Amino acid sequence: MDRTVAPDGIDLVYLNMPVEETFFRMLRHREFDIAEMSLSSYVMSCFSETRPFVAIPVFPSRYFRHSSIYVNAASGIREPKDLIGKRVGTPEYQMTAPVWIRGILSDEYGVKVDDVTYYAGGEEQPNRPEKLPLDLPGHIRVNRIGPTQTLSAMLRDGEIDALYTARKPSSYEGPTGRVRRLFENFVEIERAYFKRTSIFPIMHTIVIRREVYEAHRWIAQSLYKAFAEAQSRVYRELEETAALKVMLPWLNAHVEEARRLMGDDYWSYGFKENRETLETFLRYSYEQGLSKRKLCAEEIFAPETMESFVI
Template sequence: MTRLSMTLGCWDYDRVQPLMDGRVRPDGIDLRFLNMIVEETFFRMAKFREFDVSEMSMSSFVVSHFKQDRPFVAIPVFPSRFFRHSCIYVNADAGVNEPKDLIGKRFGCPEYQMTAPVWIRGILSEHYGVPVDGPTYVTGGEETPNREEKISIELPDNFRLERIGPEDTLAQMLADGRIDAFHTARKPSTYDGVRVKRLFPNYVEVEKAYWRDTGIFPIMHVIAIRREVYEQNRWVAMNLFKAFREAQNLCYAGLKETAALKGMLPWFNAHVEEAFDLMGEDFWPYGVEKNRATLDVFLRYHHEQGLSPRKLEVDEMFAPETYEEFVI
């Protein structure tokens, strides 16, 4: 039987390594795993659609859904999740001591439509009283100049968006005090805990409290298939979903191994036990129904922040074949 050859752009997370090393092979598919950092993967898929299947920013996927050609179809696999309270940085002299101090400030982010800032702005608004149109948002490269939005966006007039200069970087502007705060996915190189500090220095406790209050483990990335690939071979959606889930199950099994440390952290097993105790054994669920509430909150945030012209519904996001499975 001829197998369909497909390229997958994705980082080498532990939950996908069995797809990378061949321990898991999707039925009917020869998968060529292209291991790249997320910024490169997102840029190449969103701009040039280079891969058959790709890890993709959740926000970029939703923005693309409102483009005329709707270039991608998602499957409910979420290779990246991240609590983001740790990712808000402030200049020590900016007078930002609590979230509400951000109102009226200059708040940097590499791209306004990035998923991490969507979650951060939404959480600040819903849980800390910082209106999403309260700060002025300043965009551009974090560590190198001239970063631009991967996908073009048009925001309502009440949002204030500025571009930094062609030789500027947000990390340095934060240290210099030319922006007051910065929300991002990567810790800036200028973070030192003194001149550049976290808004929530006790972020672990804050994020655990957020989980207890909401049950949300924020989803950052989704797996997207180029629409023409999906339309020509609709069976690939479910076969890929099953393969990603099988790979993740192998990762879960490894986490439960106690004879030796599967990761290099000295108290790796203690961290695993703590996560299971706090969040349950399937603390990183795939599939639509287990993630419906989290996805619905993100889609609401996305619309409230001017990134989608209407609130997208969860059931519009994913290949319909992945909502149900055959049972005997």
């Protein structure tokens, strides 16, 4: 963004906007040549006739999502199995964060995708639409909430029992409030999950409009190299001790802890490094009715970016 890293042969015009706006404008109107995109939305776009995008294995957003399950304290939900039979809100059924949440709940706790009824709509503002049309199997139940309702208020008022989301709802009141996390000790649980699975969930990737890629296939590798260089710079900056680069008092301790648990490349880019995580997500997308078949990870990235080269 600040041009300290420039992709070979490309003069980027960078537009910085909320990811929801970026995703909507790219998915609905193809407004950009290159864009950050929800991994789930991108996978769904692979089943359209034109396959409008091609991705590179760069992942600007990753997040352990055990912390993103919120419950109404009066719902009787104390552990994951208590979700079975409940009413669960989700801003969009196809959002990447809820896909990971549903998959983890199924794999780790036995709460299957069709064990709950879903209610979709705006979290803080009414009338949020699905960015892509859904064609779900009949056993998965997704209802639209009313035109004046929001999921955050519905959770607070007990109109839904739980919420799977990416953003913390404004109705969250902490461990003793009406709206609580299912896993208030989420850091401990997420660390254990990583130790057991080696999965650090991927939320977003980078896509190129298909016609731009087909006309100039070299830009996939050029972009990948530039993102990798920018990532290397950030790794170095986060380890600086002269002046902290992020407003976290114990930033260096966080970085050292991440390296001990996850290795030096704790936020890895690249296909081979992330194949297991990607295959897990693609299985979830298929199991949850979003993908028409189970894709292989090799199918979703520009082939120019799937192998490393040595200079």
